[in-house]
Amino acid sequence: NAGVTQTPKFQVLKTGQSMTLQCAQDMNHEYMSWYRQDPGMGLRLIHYSVGAGITDQGEVPNGYNVSRSTTEDFPLRLLSAAPSQTSVYFCASSTSSWPYNEQFFGPGTRLTVL
Amino acid sequence: AQKITQTQPGMFVQEKEAVTLDCTYDTSDQSYGLFWYKQPSSGEMIFLIYQGSYDEQNATEGRYSLNFQKARKSANLVISASQLGDSAMYFCAMREGRDSGGGADGLTFGKGTHLIIQP
Numbered sequence: 001n002a003g004v005t006q007t008p009k010f011q012v013l014k015t016g017q018s019m020t021l022q023c024a025q026d027m028n029h030e031y032m033s034w035y036r037q038d039p040g041m042g043l044r045l046i047h048y049s050v051g052a053g054i055t056d057q058g059e060v061p062n063g064y065n066v067s068r069s070t071t072e073d074f075p076l077r078l079l080s081a082a083p084s085q086t087s088v089y090f091c092a093s094s095t096s097s098w099p100y101n102e103q104f105f106g107p108g109t110r111l112t113v114l
Numbered sequence: 115a116q117k118i119t120q121t122q123p124g125m126f127v128q129e130k131e132a133v134t135l136d137c138t139y140d141t142s143d144q145s146y147g148l149f150w151y152k153q154p155s156s157g158e159m160i161f162l163i164y165q166g167s168y169d170e171q172n173a174t175e176g177r178y179s180l181n182f183q184k185a186r187k188s189a190n191l192v193i194s195a196s197q198l199g200d201s202a203m204y205f206c207a208m209r210e211g212r213d214s215g216g217g218a219d220g221l222t223f224g225k226g227t228h229l230i231i232q233p
Contacts, residue, residue: 033220042118042205042223043159050219058218090159100147100166101209103221105159 001026004106006091012112013081021076021109023091030096032074033103036060036087043090049074050096081113117141118206118224125229133193135227137206140187143167145211148189149221150180153203162204165189167211201231 007022025032033048035058045058049068063085065077074093078085089109094101119138127133139148150162165173165180173180181190193200207221 031219035220035223040225042207042225043221044223045218045220048218048220056218058220059222088157092159100164102149102161102164104161105151108157108159 003027004091004093004104006089006106006109008109009107010110012114013078014114015082017081018077018079019081021078021089021091021111023074023076023106024072025074025091025093025104026072027093027104028071029093029104030071031101032068032091032093033058034064034066034074034076035090035092036085037090037108038087046076046089083113085111086113087111116224117210117222118208120206120224120227122227123225125227127196127229127231129198129231129233130195133196133200133229134181135191135193135204135206135229137189137191137224138187139189139206139208141208141210143211147209148180148182149207149209150178150189150191151205151207151223152200153205153226155202159205163191196231198231198233201229203228 004025030051034046035043037043047066049055055066091106092103094103146167148165152160163175163178165182177194179192203226205226206224
């Protein structure tokens, strides 16, 4: 199993450009999520999905869109990048069993917006 | 108010000593989960240990144990016999239950503790 994969690993954008961060998992997990990590802070939840076709907002959703057309994939879209979106982005997945749900994290994407 | 508070921004510890990393949390839910993650300088997030709010015993995983004091809303991570490879950022996180309804369903993280193990 590859686990959770993310592409690209690094990306530089200019203000106003759009891009999609890719995330895929091969563990048949129902739950997937996106976090961002800024210097001196822990991870903050952007969007999450509890299954194909179902998404919801996290703590910091503004400026980001998501969709979940398959169980495996959960892309994060930046429609018009801003310097405030410079961050490290992590995708995570887990089973939906409660209360225990270890979240498996991808390796992260380091995004710089100039 | 912060939901997860880690009061130690940085710690220096001698190799082979035990380490306690502090974490306090704030929730009104009865059902919740508490997690610790390690983030080495390479950047990946590594799951260490989990404690459920209804678990009566403290969780243990190898050299890691979680000192869970529910009444104090405290979930400290204890690392026994520290090693040089333990040098990393450590994050405490919580997943709240749905007792009160609503709210985003994900982990809330503290700001982390930077642990440095000295030889």
